[in-house]
């Protein structure tokens with residue numbers, strides 16, 4: 001937990017299947033509300049499918065209008081998408097999409113528990129990972145949802161989170177491992 005950090009630069013090397021399976025098993029060990037275990041883990045490593053998804057996500061963000069009160073982060077995404085340079089998955093060779101029934105009240109909470117387990121498992125395997133939210137924000141986008149339907153994600157499911165995974169393209173080939181003291185978060189003990 002101390003050494004887990006997000007990786008946003010990846011080598012093109014694919015991730016071994018047994019390592020991806022280990023990460024997914026870690027996600028499946030996460031707690032879920034009422035032990036319902038409704039999260040659907042969709043693991044995409046097929047380069048053609050990833051390329052298609054990158055293109056669709058780019059096109060859909062590229063169509064969006066920049067509005068006055070929009071967060072600068074979103075403005076940058078839309079501008080990059082319109083310029084054809086937005087790659088939502090940082091070109092990682094593996095993408096894990098977590099979906100859950102749209103009407104299930106704990107869909108995001110359950111997904112977040114699974115995400116943390118998977119990020120810790122990836123770190124343990126010397127793999128880099130990063131939570132990317134750009135697919136989740138398109139969970140009502142018909143073009144993206146129609147494509148996800150071809151991958152077995154039904155319209156009743158909602159994209160709650162997604163994780164990119166791969167080998168870090170950093171000088172030592174490892175994810176960043178520095179230990180940071182938390183600077184935010186309020187903690188209140190009532191003794």
Ligand SMILES: Cc1cc2nc3c(=O)[nH]c(=O)nc-3n(C[C@H](O)[C@H](O)[C@H](O)COP(=O)(O)O)c2cc1C
Nearest residue numbers: 004005006007008112130131132133134161176180
């Ligand atoms: C709910 C959530 C959403 C996030 N969405 C994104 C994202 O869309 N793109 C991204 O690059 N990082 C995203 N992150 C990663 C955070 O930016 C990152 O965890 C945070 O800056 C702390 O850095 P660290 O992970 O390296 O410790 C997200 C993290 C969380 C928990």
